[in-house]
Amino acid sequence: MMKRKSFLGILLAIIESFVYVFFYQILSTNNIQIPQALLLYLIYMFIFGHYAMNDGLIWDEIKICGKAVFTYMITFTIIVPSSSLPTRRRWLIMLGIIMFFFSVFLSRTLRILARKFVAKRTMVLGTGYDALRYVSVAKRNRFAMTLVTGIVDLNNNCRFPEKFENLIPPNQKVFDSFPVINYNTFLEAVNKHQVDQVVVIAPELRPTSLDLIMKEIDEKVPSIKYSTQGDSLTNFSSQVQDLDGILLISTSRDEMHWYDRFIKRIIDIAAGIVGSIITLPLMLCIKIAYLRDGDHAPIIFKQTRIGLNGKPITIHKFRTMVPDAEAKLEELMRQNPAIHEEYKKNKKLVNDPRVTRIGKFLRHSSIDEFPQFFDVLAGRMSLIGPRPYLPKEKEDMSYFYKSIIKMKPGITGMWQANGRSNLTFLDRCKLDLYYYKNWSLWLDVVIVIKTFKAIIYGKGAI
Incomplete structure (x- = not known):
């Protein structure tokens, strides 16, 4: 198997070399440095593990190629003579972007084609x-x-x-x-x-x-x-230490640094502005749709949830249920023990009779979450974070509670990107704990991409 993986890695490098030379000749008017430039590209891809063809997810490969291409572009920019730097910088950036996408695509294609054998x-x-x-x-x-x-x-x-x-x-x-x-x-x-x-x-x-x-x-x-x-000891911050032949695992989960919080807040503000602009016309369309169904109740639903450090916050969503939904739920649980048991276990009902015709579409497309962009702008929520839990769910959260509340709840998060409503309440708590223990900006990027995929394919929506 190792031989087959090595062959696949060599084939990957050969194909990328031909493609690199092809685009280099198209973009550059001076082909003298092709051998040096190509060698530099291959070396960085090798150092970061692109040709190892290791087991992993597509996100790992994107990260590997991104680091390699970025380092390559920085290095090549430094060694290029300053007299030709402006021109070289333009085609160098273009070449780097092209090779990044091609390398990820080629790696994925070869893995899929050779999966049965490798x-x-x-x-x-x-x-x-x-x-x-x-x-x-x-x-x-x-x-x-x-x-x-x-x-x-x-x-x-x-x-x-x-x-x-x-x-x-x-x-x-x-x-x-x-x-x-x-x-x-x-x-x-x-x-x-x-x-x-x-x-x-x-x-x-x-x-x-x-x-x-x-x-x-x-x-x-x-x-x-x-x-x-x-779940409580090991995370991505853990390090293996050798203490004179004694194997130790050093682990910790420090609070987010101030610069991490600053960057995350900047991203939240940018996302909040864009999301709020999109939400305004949606409000008009949804109001008209409800009026056509004879429903004159407010379309914005307000609810108290658990926020940062356990403080109560008010979040906003497009209403997807009948106006008296809470009272209706209590009535349903009294009348039907199966409904009572399902809600007790998952805090949701798969076939909830309280959901309106328009509400089903809003939930399936996740459009009902859009008013929360206003909450993100206000600082009550984050674009990505743990699920905003109800105050009455605090006891059910058990020992997960103390860790989960250390981050702002998010519009999307680990549980939405990994099954959405197909997961049990305990599973959602586990994923939110994982997010707290292993947070990184890269993890946020992966969650956003996976959330879009889940929405597009409609997985786990109820």
């Missing part, structure tokens, strides 16, 4: 939420060099005294393609060398059980990965 045949140990989410991401993400071939249920095995979360019935397939097998069958598959990678995602595993698994598959599988045990 992807790691992966077995996932675990049947809980995190394990199934990993399987789901691997299935729909054609860019990654991961091909899940089976899921291993660790329950009912004498080796492990733990009781593991199991979201799927035994001996059934998941997502119509992944067989669920027991641990003994998995060991047989490993012994036959049919597995390239094992991914352990079972937070309930005790250290002794994890050590047992590692001993039984070590040297039989080229690659072994495992998730961290628990």
Whole structure:
């Protein structure tokens, strides 16, 4: 497999070289520096890992290519003679932008075409939420060099005294393609060398059980990965330290620096201005639509939510329900125990009878969220952040509450970009905690892109 990945990386570099020379000749009137310029480009792409063809998501590749191209442009700008700098700078920037998009596109195309031959045949140990989410991401993400071939249920095995979360019935397939097998069958598959990678995602595993698994598959599988045990310790700020042979993980979650908050606020103001301008004509159109349905109630819905540091804030949305929605909900829950149980678990109703005809469209398209741009401008909310929770949900948030309230709630966030209303309340809390622990400007960019995709395809909207 390593040979196949290396060949794919070499092929990627060769094709990019031809394309680079082609555009270099078109954009530049002086072709003397082509070898030096091309070599510099290839070196930076290699240093940042573009040709390694590692397992990952498209966002990782965009980040790698962006860093490499930016560094290349800065370096080449410095070494270009000052007499020709203005002219060179223009075509250099154009060439860098062209190669950035082409490199990302070519890498994605080659990975998809060669996925069947290059992807790691992966077995996932675990049947809980995190394990199934990993399987789901691997299935729909054609860019990654991961091909899940089976899921291993660790329950009912004498080796492990733990009781593991199991979201799927035994001996059934998941997502119509992944067989669920027991641990003994998995060991047989490993012994036959049919597995390239094992991914352990079972937070309930005790250290002794994890050590047992590692001993039984070590040297039989080229690659072994495992998730961290628990949510409270490890994040992207963590560092591995070697203290004279003792392996330590240094982790912390400091408050956002003032310059991080400043940059995030500037982005919020810019987004708030643009969003507010778009919202104004939408208000007129929605009001007319409601009037045509004989609904004369206000179209703006106000509600108190939990804001930064737990302070109550008022947020605004386009009304999507009947005017007396809260009273109607109480009545429905009294009359129907199933509705009461569904709302208690998810804080939402999938087929909510209170939603109006216009409201269904507003929710499906997420247009109902647009008035929150005014809240972003006012500083009550952020463009991206945790979900704005209701005060009555504080008790259900459990220990997640103290971390989530340290950031302003957002119009969009991790849960909207990763399933929207398909997720349970607990799943949404976990994702918001992840956002707090691993925040970065790049993560915000990824969330915005994924939110647009979720809206376009209508995934998870109710």
